[in-house]
Amino acid sequence: MVPISAYLILAAVLFVIGTVGVLICRNIIVMLMSVELMLNAANLALITFSRALNIMDGHVFVFLVLTVAAAEAAVGLAIVIMIFRNRETVNIDRFNLMKW
Amino acid sequence: MNLDTIIFFISAIVAVFGATMMITQRNPVASVLYLIVSLVAQAVLYVQLNSVFMAAVLLIVYAGAILVLFLFVIMLLNLRGREDLTDHSLSMSRFTKYLVSTLLFIEMLFVVRSGFFADAGVTGVIATQPTGFGSVEEIATLLFTRYLYPFELTSVLIVAAIVGAVVIAKRDRGYGKPVATSKQEEPSRRQSTK
Numbered sequence: 001m002v003p004i005s006a007y008l009i010l011a012a013v014l015f016v017i018g019t020v021g022v023l024i025c026r027n028i029i030v031m032l033m034s035v036e037l038m039l040n041a042a043n044l045a046l047i048t049f050s051r052a053l054n055i056m057d058g059h060v061f062v063f064l065v066l067t068v069a070a071a072e073a074a075v076g077l078a079i080v081i082m083i084f085r086n087r088e089t090v091n092i093d094r095f096n097l098m099k100w
Numbered sequence: 101m102n103l104d105t106i107i108f109f110i111s112a113i114v115a116v117f118g119a120t121m122m123i124t125q126r127n128p129v130a131s132v133l134y135l136i137v138s139l140v141a142q143a144v145l146y147v148q149l150n151s152v153f154m155a156a157v158l159l160i161v162y163a164g165a166i167l168v169l170f171l172f173v174i175m176l177l178n179l180r181g182r183e184d185l186t187d188h189s190l191s192m193s194r195f196t197k198y199l200v201s202t203l204l205f206i207e208m209l210f211v212v213r214s215g216f217f218a219d220a221g222v223t224g225v226i227a228t229q230p231t232g233f234g235s236v237e238e239i240a241t242l243l244f245t246r247y248l249y250p251f252e253l254t255s256v257l258i259v260a261a262i263v264g265a266v267v268i269a270k271r272d273r274g275y276g277k278p279v280a281t282s283k284q285e286e287p288s289r290r291q292s293t294k
Contacts, residue, residue, distance in 0.1 A: 016208045020201040021123030051149040071261030078265035
């Protein structure tokens with residue numbers, strides 16, 4: 001059998017890749033997808049612990065996280081559409097109106 | 101090395117490969133497709149962890165709905181080849197983000213090497229599970245008994261997200277003035293926004 005530490009390490013690696021994607025990508029859509037990837041890494045850790053501790057509650061948490069991810073994607077993409085309509089770009093460095 | 105380990109390593113490599121390709125692609129459509137590759141590999145891992153229903157939900161909701169929404173938006177914005185996002189500036193923010201990314205990566209390697217996950221409070225090897233673990237019946241029982249209240253709040257969240265998305269993405273809006281409801285006011289408002 002595969003030890004659960006392997007699953008947890010994979011979840012950590014995926015989370016770091018998502019964080020790096022949020023940090024270095026300039027395309028706002030890819031940034032949103034990186035956030036989705038981070039949520040997925042958290043889901044994998046939840047499922048792993050649920051399996052290891054033999055408690056089903058982790059599955060319910062994953063269910064709720066999926067809902068939050070769907071809501072976040074809908075609102076985030078609406079914001080992307082609106083700022084693309086105003087600024088004609090998806091480059092995150094050009095949305096600096098509220099930057100000090 | 102038995103079959104479980106082989107499946108795990110193949111899925112893990114594919115998941116990490118898809119995620120890495122996603123953040124390095126220039127074309128956003130290719131990014132979405134690589135994220136789908138990564139998600140399918142993660143769904144295989146879910147099945148390996150006895151959560152078959154969650155694997156199905158992951159594929160249907162994520163790969164089937166959310167990422168198609170991303171594809172729709174990319175198609176709507178017509179992004180391909182439209183602008184060059186490469187950054188050749190030597191700004192402080194660019195230096196900072198690469199520095200933070202590198203530090204985060206080193207930190208992750210350090211934590212993985214230190215064996216922190218090996219003694220995370222649970223047994224190192226997954227034991228065999230009783231039947232029924234991860235089935236739809238078990239999840240539904242929990243969802244409608246102990247977690248009924250959070251589950252109902254989820255519907256409020258989704259309604260709020262739908263209304264928010266529609267309001268944000270709506271084209272014609274009166275900024276700071278009441279939205280025109282009668283049809284006579286429609287042409288004048290169109291002109292003022294131009």
